[in-house]
Amino acid sequence: MNLLIIPALPLLGSFILIVVGSRLPKRMIPLVGAGSVGLSALATLILGYRFISASLTSLNVIAWQWMDINGLSPAIAFHLDALSLVFIFVITFVGFLIHVYSAEFMVHDEGYARFFAYLNLFVCSMLTLVLADNLVLMYLGWEGVGLCSYLLIGFWYTEEKNGYAARKAFIVTRVGDILMAFGLFLLFQTFHTLNIQEIAGQATQQWTVGSHTAFVISLLLLGGAVGKSAQLPLQTWLPDAMAGPSPVSALIHAATMVTAGVYLIARMHVVFEFAPEVLMIVGIIGAATLVMAGFAALTQYDLKRVLAYSTISQIGYMFLALGVSAWSAAIFHFMIHAFFKALLFLAAGAVIEALHHEHDMFKMGGLKNKLPVVYWTFLVGAGSLAAFPLITGGFYSKDQILWLSLASEHGNIWFFLMALLGALITSIYTFRMLFLTFFGKENTPVSHVPGSSMNIPLIVLAVLSTVGGFIELPHTFGHLTVFSDFLNPILPSVTVQEDLENFEWLIQLVAALVALSGVGLAYFFYIYKPELSDELKSSAADLHSFWLSGWGFDKLYDRLLVRPFVYLSNINKKDIVDKFYDGLVMIAEWVNRMLSYTQSGILRWYLMGIVIGGIVLMALALL
């Protein structure tokens, strides 16, 4: 089974849809679009089975030599190991489910073929990103997913604001991308290679912990990761990216693309380990982001925006885990998060479609009975997001991060407290969302009930986001380490501070209590006494609008960067340099005019000129 087939299939699907998509019968389009990803998922399963059964550590396939100039010799080559296997599994499976869901969701849209073409292209790019064996190819995938994200956010292109959101997403992530590019340049300068394995090998040989180059490089790579994963300070694009169709938000802006930053750091963990300060920064960024985005999520009206901020917040958890060197915990949370967040977005999409594209949660309500499948699956997803103890996957993955943020040798109490605070907010906004949408009285009539093509992916994802958690159980009960063992050859396991080892149950208890109390608070404010939440809102109106606007980052960047740039380029529209040449022309014209004045046609003037010339000549001769 060739590894190449996995990214190649979606690419082929995309190619077919772009070239002949408009001529295909409508039934064929999802068949090609979802089918290619489905086959790719199947191939992943087979490959994964062989990979595990043969207990390989890695698998390399070189398609062709991309370029080769004086040591810079990246190939179009793929590298499969445990880490990328987890990622391609999530990408192809969640991707496939979302394709299936989209087949119904997008069916009335004019750009049906275009949608699947972009989506397939995205899957291909994302697979390239995680399978790349060198950083240049990874960069290719990195930009490719950025492009698809741009295309899909702006999918409904007739709306001006969608186009704006799409461009914002592309440009903001591009800021991160160029930082990553600097990292690549510096890596190449240092090691004369951009092959990931070779870099890892050479780094261990040449660097010592705290090396300055390692510090700079990891900081730059972190810049790339922050941009793509919508972490502070480049998080502003993600909430706006919700302008795209819901399946897009599910696939790209929740499950896969936004976690590319997590992948990058995990993939380059060898480099990061030589720069503990940067790891610390990763942790700080993660912690700050998760709290910040949590508060922002608390105040949103738009259902998808809540989920967007929640995604930012959950990726913050992953960064926090990376920051404390809990590599496999981060990847574990990535996987579970991919399941439940995709589920939540898809369910939200179903709700929004059912209500005539109504995004405002306060205009929803009482959908519990109208959309039972959506309700129950949403409930499972919400439970997982809020880390409802014991029965949800989210509990196990998040709990691991909470515990390790304190107990890892890089962890500290502040990380833990932030994470705990984040957990509380998470469960509050999650259940706020649930209660507002599905409980209470019906504000908007349901116009459309999702069919099986939409329900099945929801159910499958609901199962996955519950069951998925049970493959990695904490020490205190079960002590199952399938996932981390699987990743162990690639990502070293975390070292726990010895004196804390015995307190894990306590942390878990606290986390569970916090999650439950969050649910309780949400119930209290939005079901039991809804008027209290209104009062709270009006009593802190400033804070509310501040959080609603995502802590004012948009405004800040707008004032600080966008407006000056637009202003500068607009005042110079006519190109100031050209004025210089215009000046030259003006001088030439002026001289010309002056000289033509002398040709007055009056003979005496000419004679005068001759006389003056004669005088001057004689004077010169005399001198």
Added chain:
Amino acid sequence: MQVAFYIAALVAVISTIMVITRFNIIHALLYLVVSFMAMAVVFFILGAPFAAALEVIVYAGAIVVLIIFVIMMLNQKEEAVTQEKKWLTPMVYVGPAILSALMMGELVYIIYVGESHAVGQHVVDVKELGKTLYGPYILAVELGGMLLMAGIVGAYHLGRQKKKVIHRFLKEKED
């Protein structure tokens, strides 16, 4: 003899000044004749009798007469004189006067830096002149002849009374 030179020079200068300041052109021409006569005297004193004769004949005779004929043809009347008066204002002659003064100064300086020579002791007679003219300068004489020929033809062509002919470019503009 020196006295004769100075007197002739004085007459020449004064009459020339009168020429350039007259408003009536006929008066000016009369002064011009006087000036040429005085010049002829100077030539004679300088030992060039043939030149003096030519001066009288050609300049004072032919050229002045020619100009007078033209003036008669143009039929200049009283208004021409008033016109002249209007034209000759200080604004017009201050600038040229300054320039001329400058040039005069330069010329005087040039003349006086050179050595002093006495001239006019010997007469260069017509025979010698003829020999030179038809000897080394024969080519120039022929060219002079052609120049005169061209002058005649040109004068005839230009002076012919003909219908007002306008160049085709100008004609277009007029339409």
Added chain:
Amino acid sequence: MEVSAEYGLLLASVLFILGMIGVLIRRNIIFMLVCVEIMLNAAGLAFIVAGSKWVQADGQVMFIFILTMAAAEVSVGLALILQIYHQLKTLDEDAASSMKG
């Protein structure tokens, strides 16, 4: 008959300058032509002085050439003046300025 050469040349210069002033200040074309004649004549005088100083015929030869040229010039010039007068109905030299830039 002894005269200092400087005086001769000085006279030539004075006459030349006077002619030049005349050309510069008069607007009547006939006056200008007359003044040009004065200048030519002054130049001729300078040649005569020089010829007299070296006791050579060349000075007078040059005078004769100048004379020839003056004659030709006057004849053509007067013909031109006639034409100008016909075209412009004036002897004002400034009116003949259609070639101005």
Added chain:
Amino acid sequence: MILVTFISVLMIGGIMAWVAASWSNLASRWISLITLLIDFILAISIWMNNASTPWIEKFYAPWIPNFGINFSLALDGLSLLMLLLTFFLGILGVLISWNEIQYRVGFFHFNLLWVLAGISGVFLTMDLFLFYFFWEVMLIPMYFLIGIWGHENKRYAAFKFFIFTQASGLLMLLAILGLYFVHKNNSGVGTFDYFQLLGTQMSLSTSRWLMFGFLAAFIVKLPVVPFHTWLPDAHSQAPTAGSLILAGLLLKTGAYGLIRFVLPLFPEASAEFAPWAMLLGVVGILYGASLSFAQTDLKRLIAYTSVSHMGFVILGVFAFNSLAMQGAVMQMITHGITSGALFAIAGILYERIHTRDINAMGGFWVKAPFMGVTTLIFVLASLGLPVLGNFIAEFLTLIGSWQANQTLTILATTGIVAATAYSLRIMQKVFLGKTLNEKTMTDLSLREKLVFVPLIAAIIWLGLFPQKVLNTTKPMIDKSFKTEQTTLNQKDNGIQ
């Protein structure tokens, strides 16, 4: 001999096309197309059989032996690539003006082919006098192309173009003569031959002045800020084929001149000037980008993107290492294709809606999805998306210039973010958003598809399989950086 064929076929074809137009305009078009196809196939066949020697082909005939002027042509990898690009874009230029040009068709094709002949000559000559000759040959027909078939402000644009290039070209002529005399004084042999002039010994200040003479011509052509102002006018006023050739080829002659003449003839002086040249490149990248962002005239916008993109070329050329140089060469090719394609799109839009104002455009995707996809691809190429050729070019340039100067590379890379902004703006304003002007809008015709499909194929091929191109220029670039490589390695060892 084949080298002479390249040029003479174009020149004869041009005359034939002119003559043929008196019978039929169509004949004129077909003659031009066939002429270019012949050249293109010839060039391809050379490329396919190319050995890895630096000089693939040479031709030599005395012209004015008294002054050491020879008709000397030579082909190496760089020239070959440039020739391929010339003929490729030439073919597309003929196709794109098939319907656009209806006035004096024969003369148009004569000019078109003669510009191309001049450009081919510039890429081939190894005699400085002849080089100057061809430099002028390509200038004058271009002047006519802009001046006769241009848009509303064509005379201004044509004059501006002519004066800028001519004035700077004269400085180059001075420098060429200067070099001739320096060489004559040194060796007693007066020659304009490139190979003989290569090792001319001269003092640093002399070589500095001579280099500035050459540089003047090349950086005006390139163009480098602040000598770029002819470009937006010329590009926006020229007919589509004219813009295509201007952006795709004429600018490349400047870059080619830098690589072929400035660096080898004046190594010390150019090394000394390198940081400044790189700075100029960076200024060009950022300044061009900011101007491009503000434009509302589509062709002008694209013209300023050229300023921005050509900044990478000068950055790469003066970074003095083979990576950056390969990147610069690659950028020359990919920019030729990308900007050519974008100008072609602008031209096609103009044919349909008779405006170049992007505020009068929008939502064309609905009516013209094929055109939309095409534009999208080239817009993405222009912002440096991987998979497309421009990425290879910019990546190599930047990774190379990073070794030379990190601060400038960082600034240049921020230009990529700006490129994203202005490139996506094209897409947004023209194809996305509310639908305007939809009545007259139609999708690409078969002929137009025939223009764009090869361009798309070329840009993707360059992005995925650049090695063939890189190999072609490798012998030539390796040769010029033999010494530099060793010093670079030493420097790296120092870092570790």
